[in-house]
Amino acid sequence: MTEAAIPVLTIDGPSGSGKGTISRAVAARLGWHYLDSGALYRAVGVAAGWADLDLDDAGALVRCAFDTDIGFRDSADGEPRVLVNGHDATDELRTETAGAAASAIAAIPEVRSALKERQRVFRQPPGLVADGRDMGTVIFPDAAIKVFLTASAEERAERRYKQLKDKGVSVTLDGLLREILARDARDASRAVAPLRPAEDAVRIDTTGQGIDVVVERVLALVPGRAA
Ligand code: DC
DSSP, X not given: OOGGGSOEEEEEOOTTSSHHHHHHHHHHHHTOEEEEHHHHHHHHHHHHHHTTOOTTOHHHHHHHHHHOOEEEEOOTTSSOEEEETTEEOHHHHTSHHHHHHHHHHTTOHHHHHXXXXXXXXXXXXXXXXXXXXXIIIIIOTTOSEEEEEEOOHHHHHHHHHHXXXXXXXXXXXXXXXXXXXXXXXXXXXXXXXXXXXXXXXXXXXXXXXXXXXXXXHHHTTSTTOOO
């Protein structure tokens, strides 16, 4: 199968739009591979933290993006574990600190270039579900199916609040909402690969919608699987 013949379904959108959960569920239902591109940016952010790098030192961060060894390992609960330089960093990757570091380094064009090929190699038969911000616009512009998920900032903050509370992390809803709005603004306003829907993306607003409903709506876009 030539690379171009391997189908790609891109799912882009802001944090908290349900992308991760929905992408993983769609990939499992299709039996396709799954790329969590945010995990790559988070992994570089975490590795930069371990190495005590300055988030303003673009040169050092670009080297870090090239040098960091990032691996994914399946786990029993269906949520892949992420190995950063051989250490299981899955839990650390999910913290707000790692998210904020990822968002800051993701604004550096050379970091994005450094991670480009590392994302494209996930395109393997029988297909790929790619989750991120620029999957449909930059990394897989030739993807046959492109989805852009949105949800109100309030609902996204509430979802995150519940997730963190379940894990015993103490946060305030107000604080989370402020962080989400700040991250959206930074991701949407950066000069390179800003968060925006591809022109040919199908937009789905997940506000007030259950995961199963959205998963079915996405699956219905895949040729041969329409309800
Ligand atoms: O999806 P996420 O929350 O794990 O992503 C963390 C950060 O990484 C996000 O704030 C922006 C950046 N990112 C990106 O710029 N491009 C991607 N394809 C994925 C994530």
